[in-house]
Each structure stands twice: as C-alpha cells, then as structure tokens.
Amino acid sequence: MPTAQDAVSPSRFRPRSSTAWREFLLLSKPGITRLVTIASGVGFAVSAAWSSIEPASMIVQILGCLIGTAIASAGANALNQIVEVDRDALMRRTANRPLPAGRLDRGSASMFAITCALTGPVLIGATSNWFAGLVAAATIFLYVGVYTPLKPVSPVSTYIGAIPGALPCLIGWTAASPTPVADVLAAPAWSVFAILAVWQIPHFFAIAMMYRDQYRKAGFKPLPDAATSSTVARWVLGWTAATVAVSAIPLLTMPSLVGVLYTVVAAAMAAVFVHAAVMLAQNPDVPHARRVFLTSIAYLPIVYLALVADALVFTA
Numbered sequence: 001m002p003t004a005q006d007a008v009s010p011s012r013f014r015p016r017s018s019t020a021w022r023e024f025l026l027l028s029k030p031g032i033t034r035l036v037t038i039a040s041g042v043g044f045a046v047s048a049a050w051s052s053i054e055p056a057s058m059i060v061q062i063l064g065c066l067i068g069t070a071i072a073s074a075g076a077n078a079l080n081q082i083v084e085v086d087r088d089a090l091m092r093r094t095a096n097r098p099l100p101a102g103r104l105d106r107g108s109a110s111m112f113a114i115t116c117a118l119t120g121p122v123l124i125g126a127t128s129n130w131f132a133g134l135v136a137a138a139t140i141f142l143y144v145g146v147y148t149p150l151k152p153v154s155p156v157s158t159y160i161g162a163i164p165g166a167l168p169c170l171i172g173w174t175a176a177s178p179t180p181v182a183d184v185l186a187a188p189a190w191s192v193f194a195i196l197a198v199w200q201i202p203h204f205f206a207i208a209m210m211y212r213d214q215y216r217k218a219g220f221k222p223l224p225d226a227a228t229s230s231t232v233a234r235w236v237l238g239w240t241a242a243t244v245a246v247s248a249i250p251l252l253t254m255p256s257l258v259g260v261l262y263t264v265v266a267a268a269m270a271a272v273f274v275h276a277a278v279m280l281a282q283n284p285d286v287p288h289a290r291r292v293f294l295t296s297i298a299y300l301p302i303v304y305l306a307l308v309a310d311a312l313v314f315t316a
Helices: 017-027 030-050 055-083 106-127 130-150 156-176 187-210 212-218 229-246 249-253 260-282 286-312
Strands: none
Touching: 017 055, 017 106, 030 055, 030 156, 030 187, 030 286, 055 106, 055 130, 055 156, 106 130, 106 156, 130 156, 156 187, 187 212, 187 229, 187 249, 187 286, 229 260, 229 286, 249 260, 260 286
C-alpha cells in the first residue's frame, strides 16, 4: 500500500495540461477562498460607506482588493495543504485532495503557494494602500505559521484560527479607508470582524462533530478528547448565541448606516440558526450537526449581504 510520502513523490505527478489548472484550483480550497473574498468585499463596502466614499470611484481599489484577497487566500490554503499532506492522506474527507492523491507534487504546489502568498498582499498594497497589504500578509502568517502547526497540538487552535479567518474583513476595511491605521482601531471595523470571528466557532465545532473520528485518526485536535458529543453540542449552542449577539454590534457602532433592513434580516437568520443549535443540543448526533453546519453556511452571507445593502443602498 502506498504511503502518504509515495503519494506526493514527483514521479507520480502526471497531470494533463487540460486538467492541471483544476488541481491548482482545488489546492486553493475554492470554497474557503470564496468566503474570504466575500468577507473582504463586505469590509470594503461598509468601510467605503462609513467614510462616505462612492464605491464607483474606487473601481481599481475594489478589484485589487478582491482579486488580491482571493490570490492571498489561495496561497495560504495551498501552504496549509502542503504542511498537512500526510495527515490529509489519513482522512476520507481530504484524502482525494491533489497532494495526498498524488495529482500534484510538493514542488509544483510550493511554487504555486509561494507565488500566490507573495502576489496577493502586493496587489492589495499597490492598488489601495500598503497597510491593507500588511494586514493580508499578517493573515497568511497567522493562518500558516500559527494556526496550522497548532491543529495537531491543542484544541485552542480552533479559537486562534478564528482570528486569521476573520481578518479578511479588515483587509477590505483598510483597503477602502483613507485613514486605514486610524480606522482599523475604531469600533465599526471590529464589529464587522467580530461577526465572522465568532461565527467560525459553532461552524467549525459542527464540522468537528461530523468528522470527529477522522480528525482523531489524522492526529488533529479540534476538540478536547474528553468532550462528549453532548458537551460539544452545548458549546455549539452557546457560540451560536454569541454569534447572534455580536451580529447586533454594527447597530451600535454604525447607527447612521445600519438600520431596519439589517435588523429584520439578522433577527430572522438568528432564529433559524439558534433553532438548529437547540435541536443539536437536544439530539447531539451527526445529522443535527450537519444541519447546524448548513444553517451556518446560509447565515453568514445573508447577514453580511443585509449589512452591505443597508449601508450602501438604503442609507444612500
């Protein structure tokens, strides 16, 4: 039986040119990259509204921010997969990724990852401001250099990972701001950041419940070994409630931008999210964890869309 090392040996790298781009796309984790890019766009849009800047006058900055964030995210995700290739090979949900499956070799993956990790922040800095580029670079460092090595060491990694996971909001915020250093220290920017940061905890706990045996086999520690499914389900409920609570913060930090639309949509989505978490607490099993996971996927983009719509459209 081939080992994980065999799977990534250069001799096994034989992708056809017509399909190689798909392997690099998979290496970038397109689902995560899409979420990260959306978060950066939300930060940019709300920041522009907060600074009373017409987004139409910032086309270059918007495109540079979104494309740069996507490239930076692709680089960070590719570096993550390079580091974790041996562990990914031990999990059914990740064994078919390009590296453990042997469809890419480490050298090609590393070249792609490093190129993206360098290009993304530079593009953001060159089209908006270098502070935003610095935030993007810090995001990559925290994700790859701090969070990734901690995953097999301690469940604390789950909480630490929420920080680089939410920093794309601040990439967008600072990219749109005429005074990025001052604005990144202000409450409005962090209120957008907080929603994504806290949302990640119940979202990932639900994933950890769904694939707990696989994580154990691979040596990852997203949850304490002694935590029962019932305990984790209660944590999900608590963090879901916390997500709902922090989702109300923009109403306090940006009352001139955020109003009725956001309140109604956020309240409706909160009811759906909390209901799913309550059902999981009552039935701590994989099907209910999957329901929380799917609900969380709907919650974040809908709430963020309402936030942007309220800030840009209904206050115009």
